[in-house]
């Protein structure tokens with residue numbers, strides 16, 4: 203790579219490469235796994251087992267406007283349109299023969315699947331079905347929901363015991379022993395990447411922000427696929443340097459427009475209508491300077507501390523109480539200096555939506571930042587109604603404007 | 611009283627309980643002089659509440675109008691939790707000593723959070739079951755969850771809950787489950803006495819009565835039924851699966867179109883009574899080991915999808931001609947199991963009818979679909 207390559211170029215390079223690498227591993231006869239998105243990847247990275255992330259795969263397919271065919275295929279097979287769009291795209295892809303093309307990354311059919319339910323309960327059913335339909339082993343890493351406070355000791359013990367079990371399972375799968383030295387290295391890299399991810403986040407607190415908030419959803423590919431790799435460290439450092447440069451030069455997120463309003467975007471991106479939502483935001487000078495979603499991948503623990511690692515993975519925001527969900531969002535709004543908030547009602551993602559109403563009331567009471575909600579979906583293009591989105595964003599702009607007026 | 615008369619009297623009594631669970635629960639607490647504890651589905655350790663001197667009662671929703679719940683839940687939460695929350699907001703659960711809420715699906719998990727936000731005055735007792743439920747670490751973890759439940763309930767009840775209390779409660783609940791299984795096995799032999807609606811009422815009433823009292827009545831009922839000759843049965847037998855056989859009126863349609871229930875695989879009915887608490891040792895651990903033994907349920911981690919086989923066997927062994935799926939609207943766990951068992955049923959040539967159920971469903975449409983299914987099988 204030449205010296206003046208940008209972080210975005212590197213990101214695009216790796217986003218393609220992760221799929222190509224998995225396909226290559228598969229072709230070479232190495233076992234390839236499919237995994238949920240916030241899995242303790244450290245174990246797999248240590249064993250040099252490539253993982254593909256179906257949620258990312260479905261998101262890419264949805265953003266490239268190819269979801270509908272797969273959704274219909276899965277629905278024809280009996281999957282209800284009310285259940286997770288990512289899941290339906292994934293089964294549609296399998297039913298279609300798991301073939302890649304220009305828009306659809308070539309995710310090879312897995313030899314094993316890994317499920318960690320630290321942000322979603324439905325996903326356990328998804329992985330049960332994958333294991334059964336494909337006849338492959340399922341490694342279940344259970345991280346029970348935390349309805350009240352922090353992750354308690356019984357949970358930590360339970361998760362730790364599962365880590366030990368997993369190591370044995372991976373040794374059996376590969377016929378190789380688990381290299382503790384290498385594991386430490388991977389933990390160290392992962393820790394550094396989580397730290398950089400947080401640091402990148404903090405930079406959007408600058409006014410104007412050096413980043414366009416949807417960038418986080420894009421760079422997320424690295425955090426999902428390559429959180430335990432040095433290449434990610436390299437890209438994140440470069441991205442941070444680029445952002446610091448923009449801050450020094452006083453440059454905002456848009457080339458052609460001023461950043462007039464800053465918002466928190468709650469939920470998964472509405473991938474099928476990403477272009478429309480981004481365009482409407484930009485037309486008002488709205489920038490996303492905070493989101494609960496990418497934050498899920500900032501998994502922070504000390505190298506070598508397996509209890510800490512268990513606790514960190516088990517405290518992903520979706521796995522925590524309503525109070526914690528509120529605190530987190532208040533923090534994000536303050537850090538991103540957000541003027542308002544947009545809540546995406548992801549129609550087929552229940553975990554993202556079932557406490558949204560109470561959360562937004564409480565977050566509003568704490569921050570005074572006006573908010574709107576719009577209906578969309580992470581994968582299914584049939585849910586979003588442009589007119590609803592457009593009018594609600596307009597209403598938000600009016601509310602943010604009058605709040606600014608009042609403060610002037 | 612003749613056998614048949616007594617049977618009718620028992621069934622009528624249970625039908626009243628099932629039709630008005632709220633009133634039944636109020637009567638129960640008055641008569642027994644013990645506080646009520648609300649229990650959301652599924653696999654909650656009700657025995658602990660019983661051991662603490664409380665009366666566990668089921669919370670399964672049941673209103674068609676859940677408009678108040680819309681303050682918390684978006685429209686696409688399942689009707690069970692929407693209506694349960696609605697009832698909580700309308701004050702129906704006022705006076706409960708606690709609410710025990712498992713977290714086996716998103717709807718329940720966030721019912722718990724919304725309930726706690728909406729009704730901070732009613733003690734919230736969560737319990738989060740493990741997915742890796744058959745490993746020693748899974749059992750140990752669940753035991754620790756149950757220990758928390760025990761300590762909370764003991765504190766609320768203002769008394770100690772001893773191992774002997776727990777053992778006694780486990781005995782009562784196991785006896786009750788056995789009584790229910792015996793009844794459900796006997797019921798299909800007497801379709802004219804035990805119609806689908808009546809059968810459901812016997813199961814549902816269990817949630818609003820003292821377990822020992824219910825077991826005694828159901829035991830008597832089964833004994834009396836056994837003394838009667840088996841009816842030849844003019845109807846066609848089916849198995850029903852899903853969460854629960856409601857709304858009201860749905861089961862009458864079965865009778866109307868000539869469908870008899872050979873067996874059920876409903877979470878509110880047979881699945882709740884299928885698995886006993888195993889013998890031996892520490893009572894909290896035994897309770898936790900019950901969860902390891904659960905089989906064939908959409909809520910219990912099942913990587914081999916044993917449910918497919920269990921359901922198919924149930925249809926075959928009960929002499930049913932087909933399966934009626936009562937699919938609760940917006941129920942992820944059940945909706946996710948459906949395509950896979952459907953595939954096996956299709957391959958085996960066993961007819962399946964899929965009916966989406968929700969409180970305001972059109973019974974007209976359901977009648978038409980059940981009618982043609984009954985004609986086809």
Ligand code: SF4
Nearest residue numbers: 286288322325551552
């Ligand atoms: S339901 Fe939501 S959290 Fe779960 S896999 Fe789908 S998009 Fe992800």
Ligand code: SF4
Nearest residue numbers: 688690715717938941
């Ligand atoms: S299992 Fe289904 S019906 Fe039961 S609470 Fe969960 S979503 Fe609702």
